[in-house]
Amino acid sequence: MLEVKNLSKSFFLHLLNKKIDVLKDVSFEVLEGEFLAILGKSGSGKSTTVKCLYGTYKPSSGKIIYNTIDISNAKEREILRLRKNIGYVSQHFIINPRVKVIEAACEPITKEKNSYDKARKLLKMFKLKEELYDVYISTLSGGERQRINIIRAIIKEPKLLILDEPTTYLDMASKDILKNYLKKLKENSTAIIGIFHEFDILDELADKMLILKNGHVTYFGEYDKELCQNLL
């Protein structure tokens, strides 16, 4: 359902008059129900790749095709429409801290009728206490905020879920909950692209892996833990 062909991304910083090449000629694909792990050292271009997939970054060249729609040069509205089916969990907490927990959780589907119910269900699943629902995000811990980040992505019931290091602040229990949820998503034909450091999650869920080094693809194929450790 997602095909990436020769994706390259460079940034030109006018203020420093400098060009930075981050991604060079990256190609891979993801099928429905497949879990693709993106691996690589820090700075190898993992987050950049994923942001190009979500449309935040505009590719310098190459194609990103979702079931026939190429988003590399799509109009803004097209990208917004596609995003309704893509869940993106960013590394950073991008929510306005002045929002209540329950509002933040259901914001992506705010115009749907039972958005609050869906939000409550997920909050409960991730073991967030009910007394927190009306509290501002700014008072939550890192782990709690990260859980909300995840909820915001999955509440959309997307066809593609992209996770960029979603477990940094999570405790073991929450990681397990996430792992089980991702398993269920796979069974429901949701495609998943994940940047994780924890091999235990990848071992259980990953089907394919994409290894990046300095913006190049050094490996794209079946997930193989040993091979991965050798190449990194």
Place this chain on the structure above:
Amino acid sequence: MKYNFAYLDEDTKKEIRRKILKAVAIPGHQIPFGSRVMPLAKGFGTGGLQITLSILKKNDIIKVIDQGRDDSLNPTNIKRLIKKTAPSVKITDNTTDATVIQTRHRIPEQRLKKHQILVLQCPFPEPLRWVEKSEAKTRKMHAEMDYSKAYLYLYEHLLRYGEVLIGTRYPVMVNNRYLMDPTPIPRWDIPKLNYAECLFLFGAGREKRIYAVPPYTKVEPLEFEDYKFRTEDMSGKRCELCGSENVYLDEVIKDGQRYYVCSDSNFCEKMRKGIKVERWENVVRS
């Protein structure tokens, strides 16, 4: 000193008559005119006077009233001017006989007929001035029928006092098109404007505007669906001199006692003499 008939020179009369025609052609719309220097201070009826003097014919019969009375200072002076400069014009107190009536702040209780013209003295022709100080903007508002602010005037009253306490200059809608200030006549007189037989002319000398309500023109006071226009409540009161009820009364305090007297002096006189007076048809709501 020899004056032209009715004081004004013919060119002035020509201009004012043209403006009157235009005003009659566009009911309720204010027509600017070059207000002349009159032997009367501004604010004392120069506008009304210029209209009266422009339309007087040699055989007209003129009546001049102020707050309903013929014998006040102002009408007396105006009548003196007319007598001097237009000697052929007859002067009367009798509303029935008059062909032209100049009035300040009242419409006579007696119904005016087809051949009669009522000239009203107007201090402030612009009904929207209270909400918009700029003339350019109010003209635009009239052009675009942007009249919601006039409703706001009523709204504020209802919000604060539960009823509309506007005493005079109650805003009216003329011919479904123009918002008009009827001059400081009491609410009591407002229904008389609607579908009347006579011609109403309004003159503002200081503000330099003329406007008109031709015969059989629709004139509706502004109102809300659930708070309709009401005139003053004269029920239970009667004139001390002639005994009339259902007429606009002035309040008089004499020797510590409160009395009511007819505002319209000619009407009162007729009532006292037992002369029958034809009243305005329109139902007087109170």
Place this chain on the structure above:
Amino acid sequence: MLLEVKKISKIFGDQNCKHEFKDNRCIKCGAILALDNISFDLDLGETLGIVGESGSGKSTLLRIIYMDIEPDKGEERLKGVNLFSLDSKRKRDVKVKNMGMVYQSPKEGLHYNISVSANVAEKLIDNGWRNFTKIKDKSVDLLNKVRIDDYRIKDYPSTFSLGMQQRVQIAKAIANNPDLLLLDEPTASLDVTVQAEILDLIKQIQREMNIAIILVSHDLRVVKLLAERVIVLKNGRIVEAGLTDQILEDPQHEYTQRLVSSIL
């Protein structure tokens, strides 16, 4: 498409001069090029942010969209109708029925000699409401929605704080359920806590009404919070346009990069 703005240009100055502009100023007659060839579109349910520094032309653009002033060139189509071709009265009708405007300064949007309830009522009366009780109830409703209490509806705007006056403006702007809501720097000159309340209010409007919003701000954080798409204006020209996250995380144009890097 609800709103289509095409090639809007505005020059302040001598209309008869054949202008030659250098740095947006005509070297022959001193006229100022305020806006040059602005185009964009907007649909119901969308929020567009217009970002730029002082003098970029963003307020002028908003006033042209709201038909307070006329452009020299360009079209504005609302539901397919070219607004600039309409006569004055019809323009006013469209404005009153379909648009709501919140000015940067409440003094421009409110009448200070009537109560706040009357200020809101004006919009309703403009739209043909003629029943006092219904108008009053609706105005109370709207004021409550922007969190102004019942016991204050008779008060004059000057007795309220600036933030509350802005809220009254918002209540008035949405009174007639317009299709298009325009906000000109709604939080500039307000205290931080008050800013947050206004932003919350706008968010609530986004949630509850299927309305198109154009939000002008020099503050990228406000735009980040409320808008999905952004247009960056500099010296009257669109320098860059894109999704909010695109503009904030991957700005292409030099000016945009400078703007983004200046956010504290």
